[in-house]
Amino acid sequence: MTGLYTADQVRTAEEPVLARTPxxxxxxxxATGLATACLRLVGRAVGVRVTLLVGAGxxxxxxxxxxxxxxxxxxxxxxxxxxxxxxxxxxLAALRRxxxxxxxxxxxxxxxxxxxVLDGITGIGGRGGLRPAAADAVARAVAGPGLLVAVDVPxxxxxxxxxxxxxxxxxxxxxxxxxxxxxxxxxxxxxxxxVVHLVDLGxxxxxxxxxxxxxxxxxxxxxxxGAGDDKYSQGVVGVHxxxxxxxxxxxxxxxxALRTRPGLVRYAGTAADGVRAAWPEAIVTDGRPxxxxxxxxxxxxxxxxxxxxxxxxxxxxxxxxxxxLVDADALTLVSREPQxxxxxTAPTVLTPHDREFxxxxxxxxxxxxGAARAAAAALGATVLLKGDAxxxxxxxxxxxxxxxxxxxxxxAGTGDVLSGVVGxxxxxxxxxxxxxxxxAHLHGRAGQLAAAAGPLIASDVVAHLPAxxxxxxxxVR
Ligand SMILES: NC(=O)C1=CN([C@@H]2O[C@H](COP(=O)(O)OP(=O)(O)OC[C@H]3O[C@@H](n4cnc5c(N)ncnc54)[C@H](OP(=O)(O)O)[C@@H]3O)[C@@H](O)[C@H]2O)[C@@H](O)CC1
Ligand SMILES: [K+]
Numbered sequence: 001m002t003g004l005y006t007a008d009q010v011r012t013a014e015e016p017v018l019a020r021t022p023x024x025x026x027x028x029x030x031a032t033g034l035a036t037a038c039l040r041l042v043g044r045a046v047g048v049r050v051t052l053l054v055g056a057g058x059x060x061x062x063x064x065x066x067x068x069x070x071x072x073x074x075x076x077x078x079x080x081x082x083x084x085x086x087x088x089x090x091x092l093a094a095l096r097r098x099x100x101x102x103x104x105x106x107x108x109x110x111x112x113x114x115x116x117v118l119d120g121i122t123g124i125g126g127r128g129g130l131r132p133a134a135a136d137a138v139a140r141a142v143a144g145p146g147l148l149v150a151v152d153v154p155x156x157x158x159x160x161x162x163x164x165x166x167x168x169x170x171x172x173x174x175x176x177x178x179x180x181x182x183x184x185x186x187x188x189x190x191x192x193x194x195v196v197h198l199v200d201l202g203x204x205x206x207x208x209x210x211x212x213x214x215x216x217x218x219x220x221x222x223x224x225x226g227a228g229d230d231k232y233s234q235g236v237v238g239v240h241x242x243x244x245x246x247x248x249x250x251x252x253x254x255x256x257a258l259r260t261r262p263g264l265v266r267y268a269g270t271a272a273d274g275v276r277a278a279w280p281e282a283i284v285t286d287g288r289p290x291x292x293x294x295x296x297x298x299x300x301x302x303x304x305x306x307x308x309x310x311x312x313x314x315x316x317x318x319x320x321x322x323x324x325l326v327d328a329d330a331l332t333l334v335s336r337e338p339q340x341x342x343x344x345t346a347p348t349v350l351t352p353h354d355r356e357f358x359x360x361x362x363x364x365x366x367x368x369x370g371a372a373r374a375a376a377a378a379l380g381a382t383v384l385l386k387g388d389a390x391x392x393x394x395x396x397x398x399x400x401x402x403x404x405x406x407x408x409x410x411x412a413g414t415g416d417v418l419s420g421v422v423g424x425x426x427x428x429x430x431x432x433x434x435x436x437x438x439x440a441h442l443h444g445r446a447g448q449l450a451a452a453a454g455p456l457i458a459s460d461v462v463a464h465l466p467a468x469x470x471x472x473x474x475x476v477r
Contacts, residue, residue, distance in 0.1 A: 001217050003208030004401060005179040007124035007159040013178065013203040024090060026201060027058065030177040031065030031091075033199030034118075034151060037175045038070060041147060042116055046074035051114040051146065052095075053137050053169075054079050055121040055155070056086035062151050062177075063120025064091025071098035075116075078102075080109035082121060082133050106137045114146035119169040121155035124181065129166020130156040138169050150174040153181060154192040160209075162189025162389075163366030170194075178203045182210050186389045186401050187368050210369055210399035215445075218438045219473045221430060234263025235427030238295035239420065240313055241267075241302040247274025249303025249328070249416040252458050254282050256420025257299070259465035260442065261428060268292040269304070269313075289317050297323040299423035301330025302416040315340060323347040323426040323435075327419040331356045341381050347432035348381040351419060357385055369399055382432040384422070386415065390440045392433060400437035404444025408451040413458030418443045421465065442468055 005013075017026055042048055052067045054060035064079060064087070071077040077100040081087045084104045096102065103109050111117065119141075121134045130138060134155060141148060148171050153159045156168025162183040172194040174184055178201040183189040185196070225234055237257045242250025250271035257265045258281055265282045267275045272286035285291045289298065298317045304310050306329050314330050318340050326334055326341065331352050334341055338361070341348050350360070357364050362375040368385060372393035376383040385391045390402040422439030426432065443461065446468035450460040 001214060002180055002212040003205065004182040004185060004210040004212060005205065006182060006209045009206060009209060010124060010178050010181070010203070013205050014201070017201065017203060027061055027065060029201050030199060031062050031069065033177070034062060034066040034175045035069035037173075037197050037199070038066065038116060038118070038149060039073070041149065041173060045070055048075045048115045049110060049113060050075050050077045050116045050118065051109050051111050051141070052077065052079040052118045053121050053134070053141065054081050054087050055134065056083035057122065057125045058088065059123030059125065059151055060120045061088030061091040062123070063118045064088055064095045066118060066151070067100055068094040068098040071095065071100045078110045080104070080106055080137055082137065106133070106140055109137070109140070111137070111140040111144040111146065114141070114144055117141040117144070117146040117148050118151055119149065119155050119171060120151040121169065123152035124159045126153065126155055126159070129164065130168060135167040138167060142170060148172045148194075150193065152177050153183065154189070157183055157189040157192050158366070159183045161367040161369065162187030164188040164192065168192050173197060175199060177201055179205055182369060182401070185212060185403060186391060187366060190389045210401050212401050212403045213437055213441050215472045218441045221425075221434055221438045222469060222473060224473065231264045235261055235297070235424065235429065236264040236266065236295045237261075237423045237427040238266045238268065238289060238292050238298045239423065240269050240289055240298065240300045240317065241304055241416065241419075242269060242271030242274065243303060243305060244270040244273070246303050247271035248413060250275050251278040252413050252416040252462060253299055253302050253420040253423070254279050255459070255462040256417040256465060257424040258282065259462050260421045260469065261424040263427070266292040266295055289313060295322065295427065296429070297325070297423055297426035299325045299327065299419050301327040302419055304329045306332050318344060318348070321346045323349070323432055325349045325351065325419055325423045325426060327351045327415065332359065335359045335361060338379060341379050344380070347426070349384060349422060349426065349432050349436050350379065350381055351384040351386065351415070351422070353386045353415065369393070369401065373397060373399055382436050384436045384440060386418070392436045392440060394433035398433055400433065402437065402440040402444055404441050404448060406444070406447050406451045408456045409444070409447040409461070411457060414447070414461055417458050417461045442472070445472065
């Protein structure tokens with residue numbers, strides 16, 4: 001499990017270390033880690049052309065000290081000071097001592113031929129998008145050939161929310177200090193951070209603001225069946241989705257549930273013929289949920305319509321004391337009658353995309369973690385807010401940010417697949433927030449495997465779910 005932290009949490013954790021170590025020691029630790037990471041990324045130091053983008057705060061200090069270390073190893077280092085009167089004095093002196101060049105004109109900073117660019121404009125102290133001089137330097141860096149490495153946080157990215165207002169540094173790698181900041185893995189921050197490398201500063205950290213599951217975490221939540229297991233003990237999931245005219249959602253959702261946890265999947269609804277033809281393993285009825293037989297969790301909504309019949313099915317399922325995943329058309333119904341969810345005591349998982357989220361009556365600004373957390377608390381449910389980095393929030397404030405996936409997953413039907421995956425995990429008895437977070441992780445991994453063979457469609461994701469489960473569990477057992 002990777003803990004995700006806010007800037008304030010990191011600053012608070014730094015205080016006691018700053019108090020008990022000699023001045024500048026923590027920055028030395030950070031800069032040494034940064035220089036080491038850079039050496040690993042470029043493979044050598046001698047003759048490597050490095051440009052440092054240096055702001056007025058300690059983030060610029062980190063870049064200057066790391067630049068000094070690289071210059072000491074034979075790199076040709078140029079520092080571009082964006083606020084020359086306020087650059088970190090000790091860092092600047094160290095760079096000069098090591099033979100680094102210092103300039104104040106972006107055109108003279110060698111960005112057109114740099115091998116490596118270190119973005120030390122702002123870190124956790126940055127506010128808003130980049131100011132004009134910083135934005136100009138970043139544009140020159142992007143136009144040049146250098147590997148783009150952000151120091152602590154890509155400048156222009158909000159460390160807490162991942163929000164980008166205006167321009168920000170589009171890093172290929174981010175070397176972050178002390179703890180991974182929430183903003184590096186969510187929203188636009190995820191796209192700007194690239195690969196995140198953590199330099200341990202030995203901080204005593206509190207409980208994280210949010211978490212990210214690893215493959216090993218998800219594997220631990222998905223035990224292989226034991227000798228004593230049968231099709232019922234592995235979890236029986238009920239699916240109500242699709243229609244006679246549009247059976248696709250029902251077929252994808254049922255297939256995803258089967259391919260995630262092939263205990264038993266029961267389907268109820270008017271797409272029965274289509275489901276039967278696609279998945280002979282499912283037990284199918286064209287009746288109501290009550291006709292399906294005993295299940296341990298329900299998935300309701302994908303392709304199910306929003307008419308009176310659909311509303312009555314949703315109310316029937318939500319009136320049970322079983323975990324229920326509510327998706328797609330059923331979310332539209334919940335937006336009309338949120339008390340259907342609020343009144344429940346059994347777990348409910350809602351899986352909105354952005355438009356469905358706002359239709360539920362919640363504001364979705366740039367702080368996706370905050371928005372999902374507020375919606376979960378208001379509804380007393382688990383909210384899985386889909387996106388490039390899916391956010392799963394529980395009513396008690398627990399948040400997971402998903403780390404897997406591929407942009408190729410932005411295609412029709414992948415949401416129906418996700419519902420089936422999470423439904424299957426709910427039926428195994430996992431707590432709702434863990435089922436949702438593990439389901440998002442698994443769905444993302446299956447998408448990555450499918451995309452390795454080229455553009456994917458939703459049924460490719462279903463087909464790759466067993467391999468995704470195997471890859472997760474095989475690696476750790
Ligand atoms: N504490 C420690 O010992 C350790 C700290 N560490 C490091 O310190 C970093 C935090 O340093 P920090 O607090 O000095 O803030 P920082 O991120 O450099 O930014 C502030 C500067 O940016 C400026 N600025 C703001 N917004 C801007 C914008 N949009 N566009 C352009 N400029 C903007 C702002 O200008 P001002 O508003 O004052 O005019 C101010 O000058 C942290 O991320 C980590 O790297 C590590 O070494 C570990 C040990
Ligand atoms: K930075």
